Structure formats: structure tokens, C-alpha cells
Amino acid sequence: MMHRRRIVVAAAAFAALAALLTGCVQSSSSSTTTSGGGLADGSTVLRVLAGSEVKDMLPILAQAEKAIGVKVELDYIGTLDGTEEVASGGAKGKYDATWFPNNRYLSLLPGASSAIGTSVKIMSSPVVFGLRQSVARKLGWDTKPPTWAELSAAASAGDFTYGMTNPAASNSGFSALVSVATALSGTGTSLTDADITTVTPQMATFFSGQKLTAGSSGFLADKFSADPTSVDGIINYESVLKGLKIKGEPISIITPTDGVVTSDYPLTLLNSASAAKKPLFTKLTNWLRTTKIQKEIATQTHRRPGVPGIYTGNEFPKTIAFETPFPNTLDVANTLIAVYLDAARPPAQTLFVLDTSGSMEGSRLESLQQALKNLAGADTSTTGSFAEFANRERVTLLPFNTKPGSPTTFDVPQDNKDAVLAQIRDYTDQLMADGNTDIYSTLKKAYGIALQQQTERPGTIVSIVLMTDGENNQGISESDFEKYFTSLGADGKAIPTYVVLFGDANVDELTKLATATGGTTFDALNGDLASAFQAIRGYQ
Amino acid sequence: MSATAKRGIAIGLAVLLIVGIVFAIFGGRLFGASKSAGGGPLTVVTGVIGSEKAPFFADAGVKKIFASKGYDVEVTTAGSRQIATSVNLKGVDFVFPSSAPAAQKIKLETGASTTFAPFYSPMAIATFKPIVQLLSAAGIANQDATGTWHLDIAKYLQAVAAGTRWNQLPGAANLYNSSRSILISSTDIRQSNSAAMYLAIASYVANNDSVVDSQADEDALIDQAGSLFLEQGFSASSSEEPFDDYLSQGIGSKPMVMIYEAQFLGEEMSAQKSAITPDMVLMYPDPTVFSKHTVVPLTKAGTAIGQLLVDDPKLAKLEAIYGFRPANASVFKDALTEHKLAVPPLPVNVIDPPSYETLESMIEQISTRYDSPGASATPTPGTTTDPSPSPTPPQ
Structure with a gap:
């Protein structure tokens, strides 16, 4: 978990796209991330701050050391989070280069364009639909790809459902x-x-088909792969979809005919890099662009070559993918995200199961209160506003200690949300810590409430957050809960629990729990609850 | 892939100029191990140049020729607009912007007594066969007797003003069935000379075929001219980027890109395998404008470099191989012929760009329409401020 958010965000404009981040989300299982820790340097080492997407390039980069004597050290970060790091000057001295899915965000941020030097495009992948083949065939899209308007009409008619990552959190979304x-x-x-403004109603129509969200492209793909019947398809990089193994049925890749946005993966030298790094950078980019390596990239990572004229056989469709023009101002980008969250997406129903046992007393409780208040309007940065409880969202707070507490539900209205957000902040102030820790009875109760809310408001995206700082020592056991969860129908099993690991939480047990429900964990063991809560918003 | 990347250049595009220059001067002088042909140390000469010339200066052959004359030329890149307005030129021996108006401006500001224009390049449009077919059927493009394609800018501007989509042109279903509006991709008008040259062309045509030279002219056409840039959405800051996308992502991404002719020809003559495929077409805007790459020397050494670029026949040949047109037309012709390429005829309908001040004023007006503060061009840190404008005669 990173802390850069505190350092940054002076100008509002600056915070704007930076706010698209949440790439700092890390489930405890993806322990490969060491961002911010600083990479080992050396005379043959190129230190690269990279999007988590390029993790699949590791085997190829490993060859580079043998072939050309350049050792590439990667730190992974969400594209937009990484953009912020570069724009704020945080990458200076720590990294020699960046490798994000694209540099467009960077170029929109003041300060960022002067921080980057030469960039060399290595490969590309458009963001497209991957649908189960039977669905694509039924709709005739396997032979005649649809326009976005046709996709929208089919979604609103209930002909297909899909998952997409949260655009405030992930580049593909x-x-x-x-x-x-x-x-x-x-x-x-x-x-x-x-x-x-004009297109908002049509966007809402299209997004009525969205049944699944996620904070990262990888998590979305894993989730679809684990339960391919939960939705009919997902929006993701062509490269991810081509590599996706779905039980039972192949995936049809559907490229909307009126435009997609392509990521072009520019490997980019930072201007702050020492002169000695430039030859390494040149050597590496030249090598990555050789025909042999370009072919390997195509076959191993399913990305299109960055070099023209590389023969890739039938790996990629011959049809033209028309490129959508990308916004040229931060303002448009921000407005688009805000409209998605507040008006176009299916509303969220989010339950927070909050540990208020005795061990939370003091600074831990204060952290929790601050983290919640940040989501309820206390964080006025653009970053914060994207994480804020959105219009039309239903927020339920369920505290527990020795026993489950009573739930309090807040319905954020369609328009002015200030009054309700103030109520949530007031409620938060009244939380008190005392007693034992009854995690699983409370979680069971939360599922009951969530299921009821799902019935009340169909078409919403329902999820549970469990925040605890200790071990279960009251009420039903973890295995009792597991039995209960197994007994739930498809509706209940579709509700994920995102676990915030805090204080002395039982990491193994809770990770197992999160995974079993289709959720994941967010690490706040270092005490940074606010960042964890903000990151979770990408998944709700 | 661009000629640049192919030739393995490591020159920064959006360079922190000061750092670069300081390094070039001190780093180069302190650590410069190179020796001249006579065995003596080379004189390090520093230049600030437009990015499209970086591959030329990094070429081993070019370096060798300079070394044989006793020079080690170190360059950093900057947009021609930046060079003219915001780059600190202290300690720099010469600047080499891509346009005559920018060079004139720098000459006036620095008090340089002379300039050298060793080569030029007409503005051109990199496009594809299906696109010229479509545009030709719609009467927007035409092919002359030599087989060279021209884009009728007046008709193009009409099509853009009408919001014409590619798929509204007859025959689009089989050639280019895109619902996107017909629009040339360029660089960012706020940062790059090639976009400014595109504006020079469009404003001339929108101004009833005359060079814009009054505020009234500007006001009358600025909406139309501005939309050519704003409606593109995101555009890159250096001329190499959109051409790179054209080469690697192709027709779906960039059906038409405003380039320097040299970019296309240089890629065709690339020492490595050319990225130009048979369905790629070099088209000329009608009218077009010449980008006159002009050296403004600031020191004696800078003058020597400018002189060499004009006079040295071996350098002229390399200039031609990078696609530029040296003053001596036969050098250009020979280079293409040696590479078994057709020699594109020199465009005849060529306009003068507006004065530096008029062009700047139009660019400023368009810049304000990118309403986000973050989208405005960021000044280079540590730069000098622009002194009061002085009138510059049109080219």
C-alpha cells in the first residue's frame, strides 16, 4: 500500500487524472509488488516503474539480461497511480524509465511531460469485449461485430450482461x-x-448490462474465469482475453466497429535518469523491437507488435480496429468518470462490517472513523471525490463487537448528496470500541441484509466490506460461516466480501474467506486504513 | 517504426533542456574523449534543434564528417515554438528550428547576424490507398500526371466543416467503414511546429487564399481552424509520434497524418528495413508550405556548423538520405534514385507561412480553447521570458 497520496495533489487539475488511480490496490496474494521500496541499482540495471499489465513480459525481459546485458528491474503500479508518481516528481532518482499501457494520462498532467524523455512503443492491445462464444453466436456478433449502440440496445434488452473495471481505478475501464x-x-x-451531458442517458442504458465490476483488469479476468456464468463476458485488453482460459467454452473477441481505445505500451526514459542509463535504454528498446522478440511478444503475451510489418500469422484479426479519439483535456476525463460513477453505472449497494471491539480503542478507531469520513466527503481532492459514496448508492454500516450490532442504512439521493454524507460522518463519530470480536455471526447477518437489499433493488452491484483488527473469539466459527455461505443460492454467492486486514487480523483465515466469496483482501496492516478503503471503492 | 527509433537514437523528445545543455557543454567538454582527424581534441558545439532532425545529427556518418572538420556536435531537442519563446539559449552555439518564422524570431531576439537554410521539406500527409481512393471518388483528393496525390484543402475544409464521416463517402463500406469524422491527425498545436505549419496551410485557404495578416482575418477563421485541432482529441507533442502510430498501428488509428515529407522519404531510405508498406501513400496538401529548417548561429562555432551544413557535399548527401531537400536539388534526386525510389516532384502550389506574430497569435487563441489548465503547454523550467514581440517580415 502506498502513501504517495499524501505527498501529492496540490493543484486540483493535477489531482484530476491522478485520481483515476487506485492502482495501488494490492491483494495480499499479489505480493510481488514492492512499489516504493526502491529497486536495486547497478551499472547494467534499468529500473522501470511499470503498469501491472506488463508483468507477463517478465520471461522475455529475463532473456534481455543474457542477450544484451541489460538487467530490467520492475516495480508494478496501476497506470494512473504511476502517472501521479511521475508527475509529482516521486519517480525521480528511484526509477530510470516507465512502462505504462499508455502515456496519454501523463501527457495531460502538468509537470509530467517535462519529466519524461524518449519513449519507444513496444507493443499494443485494444480494449475490447470478450464474450462466451454461445452468446456471441446467438447475437450474431461472431460474424458481424456490433456498434456500441447495438451493444447498448442488447444490454438494455437483457440479451447479454458483462463486467468492466472501474474507470476511476483501472485503465481498461x-x-x-x-x-x-x-x-x-x-x-x-x-x-x-x-x-x-447529452449522452449520459444513453450511457446509463449501456451500463444497465454491467453486472460485475473490479478495480483491476487482472482481477476482473480472474473472476470471470472462476465463474464464467456470472456474466456473459467482460471488457478487457485483447491480450488478456486471448490468454483467458474459460471452462467449457471458448471466448469470442468482439471489437465494436465504431471505435476502441488501444494501449500502446511506450517504454519511456525519465529525464531524471542518469546519462549512463540512456545507452541501456536504447539497447533494450532496440532489442525489444527486433523481429524475433516482437514475434515472441505476440505469441507469449498476445499483444500486437509495435513494429510494423512483423508477420504474426493468424494471431490477430485482419479487420481494422478503428481508434477512438482520446480526450484532450483533464476536464473531459474527469467529467466522464464523475458521470459514470454518479449517473451512468448501475448503483452500488455496499455494506461495511466494522470491527468495534475493545482492541480498536484509540488510534485504530480514529483511523477507521477518518477512513469512512473520507468516503463521506471529508476528502475533497479529486481523488477523494471519485472514491466518495456516489449518487444513488446505498451504504449500510454494520458495527460489531461481542455481538453483531444493528445496521444503519443511508440512501445517497440522485442529486444533492451533501446532507446524507453529513449524516454518515455524524454516525461515524459516534462509533465506540468495546468488547470481543464476533466476526462470523456478523458477516452472516450482513449476507442476510445484502440479499434482502438485492431483492429490493435489483440491477445494483452489491458487495460487503469486512474490516477487523483481530481474531474471531465470539459467535459462530469460520467453518460455520463457510457452511452457511455454501448453502446460499447463486444470488448470495455472487456477493463478494472484500476484507481489510488491519491490526492483528488473521491474514491466512481472512484471505481464504475473501477468496471463497469472490472477493480479495486489502492490506492495511501498516495502519493506513484510509488508502485501503479508498482502494476498495474501485471494486464496489 | 520511425526512422528515429530504427537508427537507435537516444535523444529526448521533451527534454529538460537546461540539464541537457549543461551536460552537453560541461559533460561533453570535461569528458569528451573524441579526437579530431588531426589527433587534437574536438571542439564541442552545442545546438538546440527540432526533434525531427535528431536522427540526422545522431547518424554515425554525420558525426564522422563533423569530426573530420574538428567538431563534436551535441544536440538537444525542443519544439520549434519552444526554441523561439522559452528556451534558455545561454551557452548554446546554434539553434535549428524547423520553420523560417521561428528562425526569424530567434534571429531578431538574439541579434544573430546571419542564418543558414541548408535544407527544407514540404509539409505532406501520410495516408493509405483506400483513403486516397475514397477521397478521390469524393473529389477531395486527386492524382496528378506524375501519379502524385494531392489533398484539395479547400474541399477538405468543407468536408470537415460539414462534419462528414468516412462512412458517408461513396464506397466507404468496402474501403474504410468508420463513423469517425474526416480529419487529419497532427501534433499538438500548442507545442509542435508541424501542427503550426498545418495551421498555416488551413488558415491561408480559410482566408480566401491569402496569408493571414490581420486580427480581423484571424477572428473570422479561428473557430474553423481551431476545430481542426480540438476535434482530434489527444495529440502528441512531437512530430515523430503520430507518424510512429501511422506506421505501427496503421489505418484504423491514423488514416491521415500531417508530416514533413522528410519523415516519409527518410523512412523509405532507412538503412534498416523500411516500415513503409505498399498500401501507404505520400500525399501533399494543396496548397502546401515548405518547412525551411534554418540554422541560427549564436557563436562562431555555430556559424561554422551552419556553413558546413550548407556547403559540405557529403553532409548534403546525408541530409537527402534523411529525406530533406538540400538546396542543390540534384543531391535529393540522386539519393532517391540510388534507393530505387521515385523522386516526388516539387509541389508547385506553395504558400508562405504567416508572420511569426500572426501564427503565434492564432496558436494562442486556439490554446485557450483547451479549457483545462492541465492541458496548456507547460513552460520549461528555468527558461527566459519572451521579450516584447517585434515585427517579423513574412518569409
Whole structure:
């Protein structure tokens, strides 16, 4: 978990796209991330701050050391989070280069464009649909790919459902959002603020088919792979979809005919890199662009070559993928995300199961209160506003200690949410810590409430957050809960629990629990609850 | 892949100029181990140049020729607009912007007594066969007797103003069935000279075929001209990037890109395998404008470099191989012929760019329409401020 958010965000404009982040989300299982820790340097080492997407390049990069004597050290970070790091100057001295899915975000941020030097595009992958083949065939899309408007019509008619990552958290979700909004606006040119206002109702129609969300492209793909019947398909990088193994049925890749946004993976030298790193950078980029390596990239990572004229056989479709124009201002990007969250996406119903046992007394409780208040309007940065409880969202707070407490539900209205957010902040102030820790009875109760809310408001995205700082020592056991969960129908099993690991939480047990429910864990063991809560918002 | 990347250049595009220059001067002088042909140490000469010339200066052959004359030329890159307005030129021996108006401006500001224009390059459009077919059927593009394609800018501007989509052109279903508006991709008008040259062309045509030279002219056409840039959405800051996308991502990404002719020809003559495929077409805007790459020397050494670039026949040949047109037309012709390439005829319908001040004023007006503060061009740290504008005669 990173702390850069505190350092940064002076100008509002700056915070804007930076706010797209949450790439700092890390489940405890992906322990490969060491961002911020600093990479070992050396005369043959190129230290690269990279999007988590390029993790699949490791085997190829390993060859580089043998072939050309350049050792590449990678730190992974979400694209947008990494952008913020570069723009704020945080990458200076720690890294020699960056490797994100694209540099467009970077270029929109003041300060960032002067921080980067030469960039060399290595490979590319458009953000497209992957649908179960039977669904694609039924809709005729396997032979005649649809427009975004046709996709929208089919989604609203209930002909298919899909998952997409949260555009405030993930590059693939944001890319899809740009494509769909631009296409539905029908102007044929780059999106403007005025277009977004006009197109909001059509966007809501399209997103009525969204049944699954996630904070990262990888998590979304894993989730679809684990339960391919939960939705009919997902929006993701072509490269991820081509590599996806789904039980029972192949995936049809559907490229909307009126435009997609392509990631072009520019390997980019930072201007702050020492002169000695430049030859390493040049050597590496030249090598990555050799025909042999370009072919390996295509076959191993399913990305399109960055070098023209590389023969890739039938790996990629011959049809033209039309590129959607990307917004040219931060303002348009921000408005688009805000409209998605507050008006276009299916509303969220989120339950927070909050440990208020005796061990939370003092600074831990204060951290929890602050983390919740940040989501209820206390964090006024643009970053914070994207994580804020959104219009139309239903928020239920369920505290527990020796026993489950009573739930309090807040319905954020469609328009002015200030009053309700103030109520949530007031409620938070009244939380008190005392007693034992009854995790599982409370979680069971939470599922009961969540199921009821799901019935009350169908078409919403329901999830549970469990925050605990200790071990279960009251009420039913973990295995009792597991039995209960297993007994639930498909509706209940579709509700994930995201676990915030805090204080002396039982990491192994809770990780198992999160995974079993289709959720994941968020590490706040270092005490940074606010960042964890903000990161979770990408998954709700 | 661009000629640049192919030739293995490691020159920064958006360079922290000061750092670069300081290193070039001190780093180069302190650590410069190179020796001249006579065995003596080379004189390090520093230049600030437009990025499209970086591959040329990094070429081993070019370096060798300079070394044989006793020079080690170190360059950093900056947009031509930046060079003219915001780059600190202290300690720099010469600047080499991509346009005559920018060079004139720098000449006036620095008090340089002379300039050298060793080569030029017409503005051109990199496109594809299906696109010229479509545009030709719609009467927007035409092919002359030599087989060279031209884009009728007046008709193009009409099509853009009408919001014409590619798929509204007859025959689009089989050639380019895109619902995107017909629009040339360029670089960011706020940062790059090639976009400014595109504006020079469009404003001339929008101004009833005359060079814009009054505020009234500007006001009348700025909406139309601005939309050519704003409606593109995100655009890159250096001329190499959109051409790179054209080469690697192709027709779906960049059906038409405003480039320097040299970029396309240089790629065709690339020492490595050219990325130009048979369905790629070099088209010329009608009218077009010449980008006159002009050296403004700031020191004696800078003058020597400018002189060499003009006079040295071996350098001229390399300039031609990088696609530029040296003053001596036969050098250009020979280079293409040696590479078994057709020699594109020199465009005849060529306009003058507006004065530096008029061009700047139009760019400023368009810049304000990118309404986000974050989208405005960021000044280079440690730069000098722009002194009061002085009139510059049109080229």
C-alpha cells in the first residue's frame, strides 16, 4: 500500500487524472509488488516503474539480461497511480524509465511531460469485449461485430450482461468508457463536456448490462474465469482475453466497429535518469523491437507488435480496429468518470462490517472513523471525490463487537448528496470500541441484509466490506460461516466480501474467506486504513 | 517504426533542456574523449534543434564528417515554438528550428547576424490507398500526371466543416467503414511546429487564399481552424509520434497524418528495413508550405556548423538520405534514385507561412480553447521570458 497520496495533489487539475488511480490496490496474494521500496541499482540495471499489465513480459525481459546485458528491474503500479508518481516528481532518482499501457494520462498532467524523455512503443492491445462464444453466436456478433449502440440496445434488452473495471481505478475501464461515450455521442470527433451531458442517458442504458465490476483488469479476468456464468463476458485488453482460459467454452473477441481505445505500451526514459542509463535504454528498446522478440511478444503475451510489418500469422484479426479519439483535456476525463460513477453505472449497494471491539480503542478507531469520513466527503481532492459514496448508492454500516450490532442504512439521493454524507460522518463519530470480536455471526447477518437489499433493488452491484483488527473469539466459527455461505443460492454467492486486514487480523483465515466469496483482501496492516478503503471503492 | 527509433537514437523528445545543455557543454567538454582527424581534441558545439532532425545529427556518418572538420556536435531537442519563446539559449552555439518564422524570431531576439537554410521539406500527409481512393471518388483528393496525390484543402475544409464521416463517402463500406469524422491527425498545436505549419496551410485557404495578416482575418477563421485541432482529441507533442502510430498501428488509428515529407522519404531510405508498406501513400496538401529548417548561429562555432551544413557535399548527401531537400536539388534526386525510389516532384502550389506574430497569435487563441489548465503547454523550467514581440517580415 502506498502513501504517495499524501505527498501529492496540490493543484486540483493535477489531482484530476491522478485520481483515476487506485492502482495501488494490492491483494495480499499479489505480493510481488514492492512499489516504493526502491529497486536495486547497478551499472547494467534499468529500473522501470511499470503498469501491472506488463508483468507477463517478465520471461522475455529475463532473456534481455543474457542477450544484451541489460538487467530490467520492475516495480508494478496501476497506470494512473504511476502517472501521479511521475508527475509529482516521486519517480525521480528511484526509477530510470516507465512502462505504462499508455502515456496519454501523463501527457495531460502538468509537470509530467517535462519529466519524461524518449519513449519507444513496444507493443499494443485494444480494449475490447470478450464474450462466451454461445452468446456471441446467438447475437450474431461472431460474424458481424456490433456498434456500441447495438451493444447498448442488447444490454438494455437483457440479451447479454458483462463486467468492466472501474474507470476511476483501472485503465481498461477508462478506455472502454471513452470508447462508449464517444461512440454513443455520435459526433465522430473527440468528446467534449457538452457531449457528455447529452449522452449520459444513453450511457446509463449501456451500463444497465454491467453486472460485475473490479478495480483491476487482472482481477476482473480472474473472476470471470472462476465463474464464467456470472456474466456473459467482460471488457478487457485483447491480450488478456486471448490468454483467458474459460471452462467449457471458448471466448469470442468482439471489437465494436465504431471505435476502441488501444494501449500502446511506450517504454519511456525519465529525464531524471542518469546519462549512463540512456545507452541501456536504447539497447533494450532496440532489442525489444527486433523481429524475433516482437514475434515472441505476440505469441507469449498476445499483444500486437509495435513494429510494423512483423508477420504474426493468424494471431490477430485482419479487420481494422478503428481508434477512438482520446480526450484532450483533464476536464473531459474527469467529467466522464464523475458521470459514470454518479449517473451512468448501475448503483452500488455496499455494506461495511466494522470491527468495534475493545482492541480498536484509540488510534485504530480514529483511523477507521477518518477512513469512512473520507468516503463521506471529508476528502475533497479529486481523488477523494471519485472514491466518495456516489449518487444513488446505498451504504449500510454494520458495527460489531461481542455481538453483531444493528445496521444503519443511508440512501445517497440522485442529486444533492451533501446532507446524507453529513449524516454518515455524524454516525461515524459516534462509533465506540468495546468488547470481543464476533466476526462470523456478523458477516452472516450482513449476507442476510445484502440479499434482502438485492431483492429490493435489483440491477445494483452489491458487495460487503469486512474490516477487523483481530481474531474471531465470539459467535459462530469460520467453518460455520463457510457452511452457511455454501448453502446460499447463486444470488448470495455472487456477493463478494472484500476484507481489510488491519491490526492483528488473521491474514491466512481472512484471505481464504475473501477468496471463497469472490472477493480479495486489502492490506492495511501498516495502519493506513484510509488508502485501503479508498482502494476498495474501485471494486464496489 | 520511425526512422528515429530504427537508427537507435537516444535523444529526448521533451527534454529538460537546461540539464541537457549543461551536460552537453560541461559533460561533453570535461569528458569528451573524441579526437579530431588531426589527433587534437574536438571542439564541442552545442545546438538546440527540432526533434525531427535528431536522427540526422545522431547518424554515425554525420558525426564522422563533423569530426573530420574538428567538431563534436551535441544536440538537444525542443519544439520549434519552444526554441523561439522559452528556451534558455545561454551557452548554446546554434539553434535549428524547423520553420523560417521561428528562425526569424530567434534571429531578431538574439541579434544573430546571419542564418543558414541548408535544407527544407514540404509539409505532406501520410495516408493509405483506400483513403486516397475514397477521397478521390469524393473529389477531395486527386492524382496528378506524375501519379502524385494531392489533398484539395479547400474541399477538405468543407468536408470537415460539414462534419462528414468516412462512412458517408461513396464506397466507404468496402474501403474504410468508420463513423469517425474526416480529419487529419497532427501534433499538438500548442507545442509542435508541424501542427503550426498545418495551421498555416488551413488558415491561408480559410482566408480566401491569402496569408493571414490581420486580427480581423484571424477572428473570422479561428473557430474553423481551431476545430481542426480540438476535434482530434489527444495529440502528441512531437512530430515523430503520430507518424510512429501511422506506421505501427496503421489505418484504423491514423488514416491521415500531417508530416514533413522528410519523415516519409527518410523512412523509405532507412538503412534498416523500411516500415513503409505498399498500401501507404505520400500525399501533399494543396496548397502546401515548405518547412525551411534554418540554422541560427549564436557563436562562431555555430556559424561554422551552419556553413558546413550548407556547403559540405557529403553532409548534403546525408541530409537527402534523411529525406530533406538540400538546396542543390540534384543531391535529393540522386539519393532517391540510388534507393530505387521515385523522386516526388516539387509541389508547385506553395504558400508562405504567416508572420511569426500572426501564427503565434492564432496558436494562442486556439490554446485557450483547451479549457483545462492541465492541458496548456507547460513552460520549461528555468527558461527566459519572451521579450516584447517585434515585427517579423513574412518569409
